[in-house]
Amino acid sequence: AAGVIQSPRHLIKEKRETATLKCYPIPRHDTVYWYQQGPGQDPQFLISFYEKMQSDKGSIPDRFSAQQFSDYHSELNMSSLELGDSALYFCASSPVQSGNTIYFGEGSWLTVV
């Protein structure tokens, strides 16, 4: 079965640089989520999109932005990177019905040096 696809899987950036993560949800899933998991932490919700519109927002820094495109893929843009942004970034998707299971991608490792 198709899964959530994230790219790149690993990314190394310097402080103050910009990074873009991409996510391709499971086919026919129209809700996309972004989570950030720091070292030794549980995943923290950043933002979600439903039908290409932002549906909910969590602890996403102002330096970060995201959008969902017409083909339902999503991109997370991170600017002015800080050392503390080093984390595993998960994209996840689910069908629209409330309570449906959220399926996660394998994550994108971002290291800021």
Added chain:
Amino acid sequence: AQTVTQSQPEMSVQEAETVTLSCTYDTSENNYYLFWYKQPPSRQMILVIRQEAYKQQNATENRFSVNFQKAAKSFSLKISDSQLGDTAMYFCAFMKHVAQGAQKLVFGQGTRLTINP
């Protein structure tokens, strides 16, 4: 706001034993969903089991089962006949019943489970 608490940071058992991971949550909602996710060393987040709050029957998936106590707001995971491949971080997660597209998971702190040969 909803909170999820996993009071056992680490657990360790021998292969083939049964182990129970604890999870409590706090919510004023009546309709919600509970999940256990497994995160092995590869760091992938894998769904283990889910429970709808309106269902009294405890969910089971092969060797994995839950003990859902709605009044006590408790949602423990039991792993029977544990296997080396069960070694992972286990996260309990809560999802409330909300508008379309606005649902999200709130995670507990995780329990690191080690299965010893």
